[in-house]
Amino acid sequence: MSLPKSRPVIRNLIILSTLAILLTIVVVKIAYVNSSAPNIPRVEHSVGDEIDGDNLSLSVTKFKVYDVNHIEKIAPGYTSLFRDSDNPNNPKLIVVDVKVTNRNTERLLFDISSISLQSGAWSNGVSLMLLDSLNEESAKELRAFDGNTSKTIQLPFELVGTQFKNSTDWELVPQRDYDLVLSVYPAYHFVHLGSPKDWRAL
Amino acid sequence: MSSIIKFELHRAFHNRMFVIALTIGCVITLAHVFITTVPEFLGQSEARELYGSKNAYPLSLFNSWIGGGSSDLEINLYFLLLPLLICIPHADTFFSDRSSSYLRNIALRSELKGYFAAKIISIFLSAGCVAVIPLVLNLAVVAMIVPAFQPIPATGMFTISELSMMDTLFYQEPFIYLLLFLTLIFMLSGLLSLLVIPFSYIIANKTLVMLSPFALCAFLDFLLILGSFELATFSPLRILRPDQPIPLDPLAVTAEFVILLAAILCFSVYRAHKDEVY
Structure with a gap:
């Protein structure tokens, strides 16, 4: 006795319906997770803006x-761990x-x-060793910071040649x-600095 | 031609080995969710309650899924076993066809070129599906737990660096990065599984033929990483990883694709012609 011809159709229909239901559950759950997640606002500041933080403004x-030779001039006693004899600019x-x-x-x-300082996919924190020297x-x-005082801080960030893809990127x-x-959380606050080249022109 | 392609695709996707390979892959990627993602997510919530969340960027889908990168066992296991898993469903059937009278019968009835084309397409597609479906499943399950927060380089929580391939894309359009990388994994897995065709002429054992792409990848990886860090970017085992533990070079990836594709196509055309003559 052969099976009725409608059997494979019913089987396929059941499989497709199950998949459609599963897919709907997945999509609804993903939408729910993302809508109920805390919103991380992206706040862009410009150079010169007074940015208010927790009781401090910046x-x-x-x-x-600067290149390495200048660093060693402005920060006496500092010797970079990344000094490269083949590349005097590193x-x-x-x-x-x-x-x-x-x-x-x-x-x-x-x-x-x-x-931290960020550019493309590169980022680095403040060089604490140079912070003291500068x-x-x-x-x-x-x-x-004592009450009602202000001071200017020089924040140094080191860039090393091996952190970039090739010599062109490095140059x-x-x-x-x-x-x-x-800060990155609860809000992503950053100051858009532009490029150092433009600052030189200013 | 189309009927033989249809037949080979049916052989590739409607067999027990395809289900077994897919199940092994899915078990590993789902294990990652329950062994790593869920405890990390719960631990994060607890830590936030205890220590506060100021400046602590939360876990994101892009660093929590199996391709998001870390040294977890499941991630390393999945990408190490991938060249083996992709050969389980259909790759060894070329050896069986050759050692039985099936290939001779095809040669007598029609052109071998059609058979080779159908075989290449079916092996390529079945291997690609076995490689990518478990990853997509992991991505979907993790997305149901962890929100897709935008990656930010300054958080230091994402493995993609300035040295990585498609680094800017990852931080600007992470979903497009994932889509492109899954496509890359699909294609490279397909090409790697096609290596069984030339190996079927060199090795006289079906199991060894099936193991050959895995053995070649493992040997190449060992040899290249022994050579230098730059050479390791040519290792297929490294190219397959979306977290790029060794930053990939687009030139090396393109070269790998071109060499594999050219070698397999040239060999198949040559064998199709030669087997037809004899």
């Missing part, structure tokens, strides 16, 4: 790129000057380590666009 005043240093103001009457601490105060003193470091990332 603004970018200067932005410049590493490079980007220094961002920020003016931080404490508008409160209490003494507050400024979290330098949470700040600024008059030590890193510990720099963080502390183009002064022409890339940079962002100074202040």
Whole structure:
């Protein structure tokens, strides 16, 4: 006795319906997870903007790129771990000057380590070793702000040749666009710095 | 021609080995969800309650799925076994056809070129599906748990760096990056599984023929990583990984595709002609 011809059709129909139901559940669940997730607003600031943080405000005043020889001149006693005899331009240093103001009457601490510089897929935190050498105060003193005071901090960020794809990309470091990332959560705050080349022109 | 393609596709997709290979892949990628993703996600929620969430970027789909990168066992296991899994469904049937009288019968009845074309298409597609379906399943299940927060390089939570291939695309359009990478995995898996065709003429054992792409990939990986870091970008086992533990070079990836495709096509055309004559 042969099976009725409608059997495979019914079987296929059941399989397709099950798949359609599963797919709908997956899509609805994904939409629910993403809609109920906290929204992370992207807040872009410009150079010179007074950015209010937790009782401290910050603004970018200067932005410049240096090569290794200049770093060793401006930061005596500093020897880069990434110094490359074959490439005298390695590493490079980007220094961002920020003016931080404490508008409160209490003494507050400024979290330098949470700040980073970003360009494309490259990013790096503040070089704490150079922070001491570039600024008059030590890193510990720099963080502390007495009531109603302000000071300008030079934030150094090191760029190493091996962090970039090839020599062309490395040479183009002064022409890339940079962002100074202040925080990533609960909101993504960053200052769009543009390229150091444009700053030189200004 | 179309009937033989249809027949070979039916052989490739309607067989027990296809289901077995797919099941092994899905078990590994689902294990990743329950062993790694879920505990990490729950641990994150707990840590946020205890220590607060200031400046702590939450887990995102793009670093939590199996291709998002870490040193977890499941990720390494899946991508290591991939060249083996893709050969399980249909790749060894070329050896069986050749050692039985099937290929001779085809040669007597029609042109061998049609058979070779059908075989190449069916092996390529079945291998691509076995490689990509478990990854898509993992991506879908993880997406039902972890939100797709936009990747930000400054968080330091994503493996794609300035040195990686398609780095800008990953941070600007991560879904397009995933789509392109899954396509790359599909195509490379298809090409790797086609290596069984030349190996069927060299090796006289069906199991060894099936194992040959896996053995070749593992041997190449060992040899290239022993050579230098730059050479390792040519290793198929590295190219298959979307998290790019060794940053990929687009030139190396293109070269790999061109060499594999040219070698397999040239060999198949040559054998189709030679087998037909004799």
